[in-house]
Amino acid sequence: MAVIEFINGKNSTLSALERVLKYIMNPAKTEVGLIGGYNCVADKAYNEYYMTKAEYSKLNGRQYIHFTQSFAPYDKVTPEMVKQIADELVQMEQFKGFQIAYAVHTDRDHLHTHFVVNTVNKETGMKWKQSAEQLQMMKDYSDEICKKYGLIITQGKSGNHVNRGEYRSKEKGHSWKYELYLAVKKVKWIARSKEDFIANMKTLGYQVDWRDTRKYITFTNGEGKKCRNRKLYPPEHFTKEALLKAFELNSQRMDAKLSRNKMEMLLSAVQLVKMDDPLETGKNYPLSTLEGEALKEKIEESKKGKGLNWDKESENSM
Template identity: 90%
Template sequence: MAVIEFINGKNNTLSALNRVLKYIINPAKTDENLKGGHNCEVNTAYNEFFMTKSEYSKFKGRQYIHFTQSFAPYDKVTPEIVKKIADELVQMETFKGFQVAYAVHTDRDHLHTHFVVNTVNKKTGMKWKQSAEQLQMMKDYSDEICKKYGLIITQGKSGSHVNRGEYRSKEKGHSWKYELFLAVKKVKWIARSKEEFIANMNALGYQVDWSDTRKYITFTNGEGKKCRNRKLYPPEHFTKEALLKAFELNSQRMDAKLSRNKMEMLLSAVQLVKIDNPLDTGKNYPLSILEGEALKEKIEESKKGKGLNWDKESENSM
């Protein structure tokens, strides 16, 4: 799994900004196809950063943020995959409106990407601010992207590594957080209200603590394990606001009869999984089978062609 590390230095001058931008695109360290820019062109980033600062007359204080995303030297990841991971990372809500220049370096025994962020937002003129919580969200988001590629992960502060085969086995054996993610993701596009969402989650064995006086929603599974909605990814898709917007869209698109039918099919799918658990782990994770076409075929067979089309609603609209 990639490690995110912020680099502290004398980053309060324009000359330092110029130096670090030249450093990350050094042809001795990277190739042209391994460079990227978010809200800017990587090779002209200094001029673009400067123009943004000039537009808002903000030249005081920190001029840039510099961090790296590094991979284990014995992971079988390619520079091209590392570049794709970087491309996805800068799409985080954290970087919205900010200019980011980045490049994958191949000159060491481990692949790593350097990111340089302009501290002045191009769209709003606001300065970059990042709390410890936001930093952790970025690291967690990086982990989620890496999981898609089956990369080596690290455990604990010691940084001990688990190989890809072990990781996949662990994921299949007890991925309760992933199971929760599947549940919320699917029920999100069924419910037409907060109350209906909570009731549907309850039907799947989850308790939902959604209070207007608290910032986050807390989910508790049947084993008593808790997880807040900010830990689901991408987190901006599972905020209270995002969920309420989805409920409103569902209400516009579905009448009451269709909504009841979908929930009935969902519960039927749960029973199907309990009878034939594809993970064979002894755990009762009813929604894991909902991933992929294999489940759709099973449900279609059990319902004689009345398949459960989860993807009919455009989840990307959020």
């Protein structure tokens, strides 16, 4: 999979902004079909960035954010595919209102995309801010996009490939927001109603504030940390409407007993992680530890002796 890396540089002057935009669109490194613009026209990006900054009287300070999305030499990707992945990445909620010029570079043995973000939001005038959690969510979102293209995980500039468990522990580490994302994602396909969803999330240690009078759902973990559903990616999968539609489908295809059994299996798997982890490195992040094949293995382990019938359940439901 792709590696996201932010590039620090002398980005406090308009001349530096102009240089970096020229650099990423250098015809010796890319070509017209591999250049894109989000909320801007790429070849007019400098003027458009300047106009936004001037409109909000924010011509001073940091002028741009520069980051790359890189693929290993052995990744089976084409320049066009890398451009498509970049097109999807800039659709993140985090980038809403920001102008981004980007280009796929083909002059190295590994394909990579350069992104240059205007630090002033075109819609709000607010300046760019990014927390450690938001950075991790960007990397996770990049992973999700790449998974659709069947790409393996890469780690660091060297492009060494590792299994997903190693990647999560070394590259990502444990993120409370990512743990929440996994919880919501799994319970979404177990719950048969809004009330069922809230109850199931509670058993996993989360409080859910879902009110008809509020646009967003707020999740609170056991440590009191809060996150709204619009911060989960891709956000359109976790809107109230998307969740209610999933509950309706769940209700149509499985009865209450099977729904309870599925939740019991998930809880049993989580408990097994905690029991098998004497150092408690994953105690607060059991679902992150249980990603992919690890979850299936724990589910199978937890099924032994319980006599619960999950044979007809599809992998997608978990």
